[in-house]
Amino acid sequence: MTETAELAEKLKTEGERMLAFFAQLTDDQWVGEVYTEGETWTIRNVLAHYVTSERGLVRLFERIRTTGEGAADDFSIDRYNTAQQEKTKDLTPAELLEQYKQVRAESVQWVSSLKDEELDIKGRHPFLGETVIREMVKMLYLHNQLHYRDVKRALK
Numbered sequence: 001m002t003e004t005a006e007l008a009e010k011l012k013t014e015g016e017r018m019l020a021f022f023a024q025l026t027d028d029q030w031v032g033e034v035y036t037e038g039e040t041w042t043i044r045n046v047l048a049h050y051v052t053s054e055r056g057l058v059r060l061f062e063r064i065r066t067t068g069e070g071a072a073d074d075f076s077i078d079r080y081n082t083a084q085q086e087k088t089k090d091l092t093p094a095e096l097l098e099q100y101k102q103v104r105a106e107s108v109q110w111v112s113s114l115k116d117e118e119l120d121i122k123g124r125h126p127f128l129g130e131t132v133i134r135e136m137v138k139m140l141y142l143h144n145q146l147h148y149r150d151v152k153r154a155l156k
Contacts, residue, residue, distance in 0.1 A: 019104075
């Protein structure tokens with residue numbers, strides 16, 4: 001199996017696991033608080049973050065792949081996340097689940113379309129800084145795992 005196929009499969013499997021987890025939550029659990037420093041984020045906000053961050057990152061990855069241009073030096077993750085939360089505030093958990101399913105399928109398809117050598121293209125990631133596409137793709141599922149851990153902790 002090629003490296004891109006392995007990464008795509010990992011994204012697919014992790015995405016299915018996240019969908020199954022979020023799909024079984026009750027209405028009361030969706031409003032459970034996960035983060036309270038600064039803006040309060042509920043479990044619903046975390047899923048909205050999965051959707052918006054991955055959608056934006058895969059667009060960034062494609063720009064890096066085609067032009068070598070990454071995130072701007074003055075890009076603010078906090079400003080981006082705040083703006084994206086505002087844009088998704090009226091979406092229901094069911095709508096967010098559907099969007100997550102779609103955005104993850106698009107991510108898997110995008111990674112599957114890469115040639116292994118394209119994984120070594122460098123660009124600026126908003127969190128990782130200057131790195132290669134391979135590490136950026138890995139961060140897609142690692143990022144979700146970090147938030148998933150926090151969501152699980154909030155549910156206890």
